[in-house]
Amino acid sequence: MKAGVAKRKITPDRTVEMSGYGFREQPMQGVHDDIWVRCVSLEQDGRQVAICSIEILSLEDDQVQRIRESVASAGYRPEDMILSCTHTHGGPAVQYLRLCGTPSPEYQDFLIESISQCILEAGQSRQECLLSVGAASSGLGVNRRKPSPRGLLHELNPDGHTEPELVAAQLKRPDGEVMATIFNYGCHGVCMGADNRLITGDWPGRAARSLEAEFNAPALFLQGCSGDVNPFTRDTYETVDVVAAKATDAVHAALAKARPVEGAFENWRETVALPVEMPPSEAELQALLARIQSRPKSEWQWMDKLDAAWSNAVLENSRDARRREIEMEIGGVRLMSPQQSVFEIVWIGAEAFSTYASHIKENSRPAPVMVTAYTNGNIGYLPDARAFPEGGYEVEEAYKLYGYQMITAKSEDIVLKALGISA
Numbered sequence: 187m188k189a190g191v192a193k194r195k196i197t198p199d200r201t202v203e204m205s206g207y208g209f210r211e212q213p214m215q216g217v218h219d220d221i222w223v224r225c226v227s228l229e230q231d232g233r234q235v236a237i238c239s240i241e242i243l244s245l246e247d248d249q250v251q252r253i254r255e256s257v258a259s260a261g262y263r264p265e266d267m268i269l270s271c272t273h274t275h276g277g278p279a280v281q282y283l284r285l286c287g288t289p290s291p292e293y294q295d296f297l298i299e300s301i302s303q304c305i306l307e308a309g310q311s312r313q314e315c316l317l318s319v320g321a322a323s324s325g326l327g328v329n330r331r332k333p334s335p336r337g338l339l340h341e342l343n344p345d346g347h348t349e350p351e352l353v354a355a356q357l358k359r360p361d362g363e364v365m366a367t368i369f370n371y372g373c374h375g376v377c378m379g380a381d382n383r384l385i386t387g388d389w390p391g392r393a394a395r396s397l398e399a400e401f402n403a404p405a406l407f408l409q410g411c412s413g414d415v416n417p418f419t420r421d422t423y424e425t426v427d428v429v430a431a432k433a434t435d436a437v438h439a440a441l442a443k444a445r446p447v448e449g450a451f452e453n454w455r456e457t458v459a460l461p462v463e464m465p466p467s468e469a470e471l472q473a474l475l476a477r478i479q480s481r482p483k484s485e486w487q488w489m490d491k492l493d494a495a496w497s498n499a500v501l502e503n504s505r506d507a508r509r510r511e512i513e514m515e516i517g518g519v520r521l522m523s524p525q526q527s528v529f530e531i532v533w534i535g536a537e538a539f540s541t542y543a544s545h546i547k548e549n550s551r552p553a554p555v556m557v558t559a560y561t562n563g564n565i566g567y568l569p570d571a572r573a574f575p576e577g578g579y580e581v582e583e584a585y586k587l588y589g590y591q592m593i594t595a596k597s598e599d600i601v602l603k604a605l606g607i608s609a
């Protein structure tokens with residue numbers, strides 16, 4: 187196998203609005219730590235793969251499309267590319283999310299150009315390499331959906347599900363020198379909250395920089411299925427360091443157990459159509475708006491602002507808002523030797539809940555698997571079926587940031603089937 191690596195700084199060089207929180211004052215006030223796009227380009231028997239880790243919240247479908255088009259001339263097909271966002275909540279606004287910071291068109295163009303150039307550059311410097319993969323467990327992520335008599339709370343719930351496995355891979359030259367480290371774990375990039383107005387890669391960025399200093403080679407974080415998972419501690423830059431240290435500890439443990447993997451790439455990609463709920467009727471929306479607008483704007487809570495913006499958008503774009511399904515991409519980059527998978531990176535274009543990672547891993551055992559979400563686009567939350575009757579932020583509110591309607595509880599069945607898993 188041959189590998190090339192590249193990285194580019196994507197820190198905004200002028201003031202832009204940030205993404206990740208609706209109730210954040212805008213715009214950014216400075217830079218705490220630089221953010222990067224990092225790419226590993228692999229080639230085996232004429233088949234190639236570009237694995238990108240991008241330190242932003244998420245990318246939109248048409249942005250993914252533009253990157254795909256700009257590297258197509260280098261032979262990359264859409265299924266050969268993993269454009270994975272770390273989901274830092276301290277990055278510039280890129281994907282449009284209602285009330286969550288207005289993306290700057292100049293920054294969007296700069297980012298798309300940077301990612302495309304990084305992929306091309308990585309592909310031009312390929313040399314012989316050996317790939318090894320290992321796994322270890324970490325408790326840095328905790329489920330953040332807590333059932334209570336008052337309903338489902340957005341709070342840490344140590345009894346809730348997480349996928350504790352961290353998978354780490356390393357590419358080395360035949361002489362043993364490290365070319366790149368890739369690590370995958372599912373936990374929101376939210377050590378820093380809405381009051382942080384400095385650009386930061388949050389804990390994934392901090393962990394990547396530590397590993398880069400240690401191995402003197404780019405370190406790529408592939409964010410996992412973290413739709414329902416937050417760090418065990420948060421709110422200050424000290425917690426960023428603490429959580430990142432826990433991540434790098436697990437990377438060390440995983441690398442200590444790493445085994446060489448070899449094979450031929452078999453890449454796949456599929457679009458799944460997920461059914462969505464019908465929005466409320468026009469009369470119901472008008473009534474909701476009237477109720478909110480009967481109070482002075484200064485008294486509006488965050489949810490009133492979101493409901494007002496969302497209701498207006500649904501009324502104004504009634505055709506889009508009444509679409510019956512949303513399309514989401516999933517795919518995988520599989521290393522086959524010769525008939526069976528020895529390593530795979532599965533990707534999902536959504537904020538998938540952690541049970542998805544567990545199902546995928548169970549299904550592929552004993553081969554190690556990385557499962558990365560927020561990849562090649564992001565339709566919003568992809569809860570598991572169990573979460574729908576429970577409700578909560580991810581089920582009842584977040585879709586109003588993303589678009590018009592929530593996907594239905596049937597989604598889990600459809601996605602698992604498309605992944606070849608029977609639930």
Ligand SMILES: [Zn+2]
Binds near residue numbers: 273374537
């Ligand atoms: Zn999120």
